[in-house]
Amino acid sequence: MRSLRAMGFLCPRAGTLCSVTESRMVPPPRVSDMLAWIDGSVLPLRDARIPVNDHGFLYGDSVYETVRTFQGELFRLSDHFRRLRTTARGLRIPIEWSDSQLAGWVEELRGHLPVGEHYIRLLVTRGPGEFSYAPDPSQKPTLMILGGPFQATAREVLEKGLVAVTVGIPRSVPNPRNPGLKTGNLLNSRLAYFEAIERGADEALLLTRSGHLAEGSSSNLFLILPGEVLATPSIESEILEGVTRTVLLKLAREVGLEVREEELSAECLVQAEEAFLSSTSRSVAPLRSIDGRELGCPGPVTRRLMDGFIRLAGGL
Ligand SMILES: Cc1ncc(COP(=O)(O)O)c(C=O)c1O
Structure with missing residues (x-):
């Protein structure tokens, strides 16, 4: 596991490097081990790109869910879909994909991952748009499904x-x-x-x-x-x-x-x-x-x- 120290977190107060301990929290998979599903294509996560004018990036205007498998089965996937939709409604991001479409794309991505337990993150951003808070009915949300091997804590x-x-x-x-x-x-x-x-x-x-x-x-x-x-x-x-x-x-x-x-x-x-x-x-x-x-x-x-x-x- 890469230590937080090696990641060089900046101390928010002093603007200097924080002295941090090795985290005992479960680390998500390394980016180098992850894949991304975007627009029907599966690619290494580090090659995945979104436009700089995506409002998820400009305004933090996005929703997400983290799901994991136990013995190869996604745990409470429908509860995660429900919360994703509730959050998106709260932010007025229209989600036009059905649960079965989402589940199918998750499975498509998982098909490219090594056999074993999986970590999946679903991410929906408001999508690329103008530099404006004004609602734009033509704006299309971006869906990304990111996944990698999940390693449970011993x-x-x-x-x-x-x-x-x-x-x-x-x-x-x-x-x-x-x-x-x-x-x-x-x-x-x-x-x-x-x-x-x-x-x-x-x-x-x-x-x-x-x-x-x-x-x-x-x-x-x-x-x-x-x-x-x-x-x-x-x-x-x-x-x-x-x-x-x-x-x-x-x-x-x-x-x-x-x-x-x-x-x-x-x-x-x-x-x-x-x-x-x-x-x-x-x-x-x-x-x-x-x-x-x-x-x-x-x-x-x-x-x-x-x-x-x-x-x-x-x-x-
Ligand atoms: C702020 C916050 N609270 C609680 C949780 C735990 O939620 P869940 O059990 O659905 O993973 C999370 C998970 O990311 C979280 O970000």
Whole structure:
């Protein structure tokens, strides 16, 4: 894995190179191993091009989804399509392709990838246009499907747990776009992640504008509070409604856990006995500390949910 240090991230504050740790987060595939499907052609990702006047590039005017396979099957593809459409509607990007067309193109791309688990990113931008915010009915969205081999994190690494820190960058800025939309505007999350790695952590925990817990830079947050209560910020708490989060909440209820989806104060972090993050690429990732406070890792409840997830999805 290429270290973040080798990537030479610039420190947002000082404009100097950040001192960062090797990330324990699951790395997406290397660009050199990825392929792109654009307009019916499959080509190496590094040869893929979009026009500079694509509004996805000019204005961050794009939506995306990340999907992965377990044992060769795409996990919850229709949930990802649904969220892609919800986000596109929120941005008023017309998506004229049907789910079965999208699924067919994903399979076409996967047919060119080596056999094994796959990472797929669907990306729809508003498309090339004028340097103007004015709506242009003739503008055609661009669809890109990017894919590569997916390498799951080893169970031993997951079991050691990740380190998370709360950061000062809020999940949403005043007059926010809806944080529930999975758009190409990821700057708050990216800056929050930079801050976390500068502080030697693996993931940043962002708060809402009112100081409540929201989520990780690219993950949802779960806490286990005393009495085996599974608590997670509600979808009103400026979070993305993660596909993995939904799966885990259902699982938790099925195994009889008390589940609380509500506005959570930052003090809950101090009461938590266990905590974990969820996302497509990390499934269930236990946290071993938050802001330097050690947690049971993985504690008994997290372990039950990890095992339940493995039974459901076929892996972690
Ligand atoms: C901000 C944010 N929250 C949560 C998630 C987890 O969502 P999912 O489980 O659908 O991957 C992601 C995934 O990228 C994310 O970017």
